[in-house]
Amino acid sequence: MPATFPARPLILAAALMSAVAPIPAAMAQTSRAAAEIAAAVAAPTRTAANVARDRYRHPAETLAFFEIKPTDTVVEIWPGGGWYTEILAPYLKGRGTLWAVDFWPDSLKGVRALQxxxxxxxxxxxxxxFPASGDQPVVPSGSADAVVTFRNVHNWQMGYKRDGKDYGLEAFRQMYAMLKPGGVLGIEDHRLPEGDDVAREKSSGYVKVSTVRRLAEQAGFVFEGASEINANPKDTTQWEKGVWTLPPRFANGEVDKEKYAAIGESDRMTLRFRKPK
Structure with missing residues (x-):
């Protein structure tokens, strides 16, 4: 009886077909978005001083974790001088929409200067x-795919009030209103150890993850996950002048500046929440 052998041509053909099978659409979209974020981070229009801080802030990884797509409508809360605006604007240009929101109108001077x-x-x-009152312009309710805010929640916990009330929960409620069902809230902020006295949130510039989660969940958000992208184990958080002791502020001036420079920027949480569908 003649020996039998596997149908090798058929096996090889099947293997090749598997190797060249189409990449799932979601994976391909994620890969394209990651490449476009990297291109925006590398944009020559960015300020050199801002680029120098990428090693502390990891913008490409942070925006990828927040699942920001180039076709999204994105709201940046309190953009300040526009550190992330310099990345988000080229990333969203022509396909998405970027909102910059802050105290109206003076606190938007940084973005207006870029414009x-x-x-x-x-x-x-x-x-x-943001916050809005009277006839000030607002982000339309239910219009945003993503809301992002970088190192701002601690400000709301340090005593900013609106109409005599603490602003923390109100800020989260307003961000919730901006988002479409299924939209993402991305938060990065200086992280206070959970075992520390919560009173330190009022003076140190650091805030607990549990505090951010409580405020977000009270406003209706669902917590999806955390990333250690922006963690810095060298930061003890125990500084007399708070987080501003570290770069880029160097609150102690030239005193021990090299030591603080070696520590780097603060230890930071990076959290993603979602508005339920």
């Missing part, structure tokens, strides 16, 4: 008030 410097890149950024 004046490069109208082609930054001119399409929409501006609104």
């Amino acid at each position: 004046a410097k490069d109208p082609a890149l930054y001119g399409a950024i929409r501006l609104a008030a």
Whole structure:
């Protein structure tokens, strides 16, 4: 009886077909978004001083964790001088929409300066008030795919009040209102150890993960996960002048500046929440 052998041509063909099988659409979209985020981080229009801080802030990894897509409508809460705005604007340009929201109108000077410097890149950024009152412009309810805020929750915990009330929960409620069902809230902030006295949130510039989660969940958000992208185990958080002791502020001036520079920027939480569908 003649020996039998596996149908090798058929096996090889099957293996090749498997090797070249189409990448699932979601995976391909994620890969494209990651490449486009990397390109935005590498954009030559970014300020050199901002680029120098990438090693502490990990913007590409942070935005990827927040699942920001180039077609999204993104709201940046309290953008300050525009550190993340310099990345989000080229990333979303032409396909998505970027809102910059802050105290109206003075606190948006940093973004307005970017718009004046490069109208082609930054001119399409929409501006609104946060918190808003009266007839100030606002982000339409249910219009955003993502809301992001970087190192701002600690400010709300340090005593900012609106109409005599602590602003923390109100801020989360307003962010919740901006988002579409299923939209993402991304938060990065200086992390206070859970075992520390909560009173330190009022003076140190650090805030507990549990505090952020409590405020977000009270507003209706569902916690999805945390990343250690922006963790810094060298930061003990036990500084007399709070988080501002560390770079980039160096609150102690030249005193022990090299020591603080070696520690780097603060230990930070990176959290993702979602508005239920």
